[in-house]
Amino acid sequence: MTEVARIPLKPAPDPDPVVRLKGFSRSFGETKVLTDLDLSIAPGEFVALLGRSGSGKTTLLRTLAGLDDRAGQDVVVPPSRATVFQDARLLPWKKVWQNVALGLAKGAPRHHAEQALREVGLAHRLDAWPLTLSGGEAQRAALARALVRKPDLLLLDEPFAALDALTRIKMHALVLALWRAHRPAVLLVTHDVDEAMALADRILVLDKGQIAAEERIGAARGQRATVVRALRGRLLRHLGLDTEDGVYADLIARSPTGEA
Amino acid sequence: MTTGRLRIARRLVGARWLSPVLLLLGWEFGSRIGLIPAQTLAAPSSVLATMAEMIRSGELPTNLLVSFWRAAIGLAIGATLGVALGLTAGLSRQGDTVIDPLVQIKRTIPVVALSPLFIVWFGIGETPKIALIAFATIFPIYLNLYQGIRGVDVRLIDAAKSFGLSRAEIIWNVVLPGALPSLLVGFRYSLSIAVIMLVIAEQINASSGLGFLINNARDFMRTDIIVVCLMVYAILGLGGDLLVRSIEKRALAWRPTLVEA
Numbered sequence: 001m002t003e004v005a006r007i008p009l010k011p012a013p014d015p016d017p018v019v020r021l022k023g024f025s026r027s028f029g030e031t032k033v034l035t036d037l038d039l040s041i042a043p044g045e046f047v048a049l050l051g052r053s054g055s056g057k058t059t060l061l062r063t064l065a066g067l068d069d070r071a072g073q074d075v076v077v078p079p080s081r082a083t084v085f086q087d088a089r090l091l092p093w094k095k096v097w098q099n100v101a102l103g104l105a106k107g108a109p110r111h112h113a114e115q116a117l118r119e120v121g122l123a124h125r126l127d128a129w130p131l132t133l134s135g136g137e138a139q140r141a142a143l144a145r146a147l148v149r150k151p152d153l154l155l156l157d158e159p160f161a162a163l164d165a166l167t168r169i170k171m172h173a174l175v176l177a178l179w180r181a182h183r184p185a186v187l188l189v190t191h192d193v194d195e196a197m198a199l200a201d202r203i204l205v206l207d208k209g210q211i212a213a214e215e216r217i218g219a220a221r222g223q224r225a226t227v228v229r230a231l232r233g234r235l236l237r238h239l240g241l242d243t244e245d246g247v248y249a250d251l252i253a254r255s256p257t258g259e260a
Numbered sequence: 261m262t263t264g265r266l267r268i269a270r271r272l273v274g275a276r277w278l279s280p281v282l283l284l285l286g287w288e289f290g291s292r293i294g295l296i297p298a299q300t301l302a303a304p305s306s307v308l309a310t311m312a313e314m315i316r317s318g319e320l321p322t323n324l325l326v327s328f329w330r331a332a333i334g335l336a337i338g339a340t341l342g343v344a345l346g347l348t349a350g351l352s353r354q355g356d357t358v359i360d361p362l363v364q365i366k367r368t369i370p371v372v373a374l375s376p377l378f379i380v381w382f383g384i385g386e387t388p389k390i391a392l393i394a395f396a397t398i399f400p401i402y403l404n405l406y407q408g409i410r411g412v413d414v415r416l417i418d419a420a421k422s423f424g425l426s427r428a429e430i431i432w433n434v435v436l437p438g439a440l441p442s443l444l445v446g447f448r449y450s451l452s453i454a455v456i457m458l459v460i461a462e463q464i465n466a467s468s469g470l471g472f473l474i475n476n477a478r479d480f481m482r483t484d485i486i487v488v489c490l491m492v493y494a495i496l497g498l499g500g501d502l503l504v505r506s507i508e509k510r511a512l513a514w515r516p517t518l519v520e521a
Binding site: 065066067079081082083085087089091092093094102103129130131132145149155 | 421424425433437512515
């Protein structure tokens with residue numbers, strides 16, 4: 001139990017974070033999506049962001065990806081960053097390797113793209129058209145396109161949500177392997193508590209536009225079985241689901257009031 | 261033996277070429293027995309003979325070439341203008357504000373109705389013919405390209421933006437390829453409109469071209485020549501269609517229907 005340390009809501013000051021948001025707010029018309037949000041991510045840190053639908057996850061991710069206007073706000077993000085979306089978003093009119101090369105500077109040689117594709121196990125689909133790829137293959141290509149940029153910040157927007165369960169397991173392993181090899185800071189947006197606990201160093205729960213909870217997992221990956229039992233329950237309660245501690249296989253049978 | 265005959269009969273019923281051939285045979289037969297007088301409609305055999313004769317004398321090739329150039333030049337001008345206007349209106353807000361209302365107003369006037377004005381402006385030489393074809397072919401290309409640009413998947417644009425692509429790079433890599441299928445649809449419409457406008461334009465006092473041949477033939481009640489010219493118009497349209505198809509096959513090779521084929 002001591003392996004999970006409760007951290008105060010303000011993140012520990014890191015001397016040189018890759019991402020830093022201070023008092024960040026964003027609203028669309030009258031609706032406030034994010035209010036006074038503080039966030040910092042250390043270099044090489046793997047952070048998971050949990051939250052219900054409408055909690056502001058996507059808005060936060062778009063801000064970090066540079067897709068939304070952040071003028072006049074205190075936001076620091078690294079210039080080299082890459083995003084993998086839930087749908088792979090490969091350009092259908094460019095072959096797989098050309099899509100990966102799109103992440104690189106103009107005129108980058110093909111072998112850079114090839115190497116990235118080999119790393120994600122897609123060496124045999126270099127010249128395929130994206131629309132002929134399976135969901136898992138497309139997501140691997142999207143990962144290659146992100147990693148080929150050697151980003152300091154890798155943003156993952158529910159990248160496994162549309163995959164079947166078996167493919168998802170393989171992709172989890174792949175993402176961990178790639179993260180270990182390249183060590184970008186990662187922000188993984190997900191609905192899946194188990195996914196977050198398996199992959200991340202630190203888990204944030206976003207609710208009503210603010211970070212409602214933060215859990216740092218001290219235990220190393222591979223030795224988390226004991227930690228996870230209690231953590232899972234806590235995270236789900238933060239997400240508004242009334243549940244006991246334990247593992248899914250036992251709990252789902254016990255709780256008849258599982259609300260979506 | 262009966263099963264063999266049945267199989268042949270069944271294959272004949274299933275063949276799509278059967279009904280056109282039957283129609284031709286009936287037409288030929290009707291002409292031979294005098295049911296269809298030559299002034300009404302020449303027999304297929306005499307149409308073919310006339311065609312061979314017109315090709316041999318050079319009458320058909322020369323006039324076909326004249327018509328072909330009218331259509332080609334008109335289409336080239338119209339397509340260039342259509343693409344330029346479509347790009348301007350599709351890619352810039354100011355361009356949209358200026359161009360789109362004008363195009364929408366123009367859409368209410370049939371181009372054919374403008375031919376008297378064109379004659380007043382350009383006389384009865386080559387210019388009004390080419391101008392008419394050019395003007396008419398602008399709009400299918402403009403409208404489809406505009407729609408295509410506006411309809412490009414925003415999620416792909418977001419993805420490209422997240423990789424730090426500049427606006428020009430996004431237009432080149434995402435917007436234009438995404439709009440290409442629509443542009444080709446517009447081009448296909450423009451091709452068939454070019455042929456239609458060619459027919460109409462050549463009714464304006466032409467001294468050469470397919471329309472000239474048809475007008476002359478009409479005065480002498482030579483239905484065989486008229487039918488030959490109609491066939492040539494059909495071949496022009498068919499050729500245009502083949503052209504677009506071959507462009508599509510190359511340019512849109514990434515589309516799954518074509519990938520599987």
